[in-house]
Amino acid sequence: HPEHCGDIDIVIRRDGVWMHEGSPIGRPELVRLFSTILRRDADGYVLVTPGEKLSITVEDLPFRAVSVKRRDGELVFTTDVGDETTASPGHPLIVETDAETGEPAPRIRVRADLWARISRPVFYELVEMADEADGRLVVRSGDATFALGPVA
Numbered sequence: 001h002p003e004h005c006g007d008i009d010i011v012i013r014r015d016g017v018w019m020h021e022g023s024p025i026g027r028p029e030l031v032r033l034f035s036t037i038l039r040r041d042a043d044g045y046v047l048v049t050p051g052e053k054l055s056i057t058v059e060d061l062p063f064r065a066v067s068v069k070r071r072d073g074e075l076v077f078t079t080d081v082g083d084e085t086t087a088s089p090g091h092p093l094i095v096e097t098d099a100e101t102g103e104p105a106p107r108i109r110v111r112a113d114l115w116a117r118i119s120r121p122v123f124y125e126l127v128e129m130a131d132e133a134d135g136r137l138v139v140r141s142g143d144a145t146f147a148l149g150p151v152a
Contacts, residue, residue: 002053004043010034010056012045016064016080016117035081038062040113063116065108068125075126075141077108079116085109087141093118093126095148104149123148 011019018025018034025031037047038056045058064080075087085108087093095106106118106126118126130137130148137148 002048002051004046005052005054008047008054008056010047012056012058012062014059032081035063035083038114061107061115061117063110063114065116065118065122068118068122070129073140073142075129075139077116077118077122079110083110083116085111085116087139087144087146089144092144093139093141093146095146097149106148 009021010025013019018031025034034047037049039046039048040062043055045056045062047054047056063083065077065085066080067078069076069078071086075093077085077087079085085091087108091109093106093108095104097104104123106123107115108118110116126139126148127137130139132138132151133145135151137151138145139148140146
């Protein structure tokens with residue numbers, strides 16, 4: 001747990017693009033490496049190495065869930081940086097609704113306090129997989145049930 005060293009001009013944009021000093025980071029391997037040292041502390045998002053802790057900017061959530069598959073009765077999400085996350089009580093799928101637009105804002109916990117925004121096509125896949133329960137659309141992953149929203 002190194003001391004905070006300052007800020008680094010890295011921004012994870014709302015669309016998931018990692019930027020450094022105003023330019024996209026073009027090497028997926030470098031983005032993947034940075035994603036493995038990303039952490040969310042009380043003071044925000046930081047990249048942490050054994051010797052440094054540097055703050056970065058995250059416009060929305062640090063990751064995007066870009067695919068979902070059913071595997072042995074569980075929902076397995078893959079992020080834009082290659083992480084796999086299985087929806088479960090420890091990795092909940094949460095859908096909040098934007099108060100202004102009414103649009104759903106689905107997300108899933110990847111690790112610790114790092115979340116992935118579920119992309120629109122993946123959310124549509126979840127809606128197709130959903131069942132109705134008590135006036136809501138729900139999906140199941142293992143023994144867990146997650147609400148997607150009210151039935152229209």
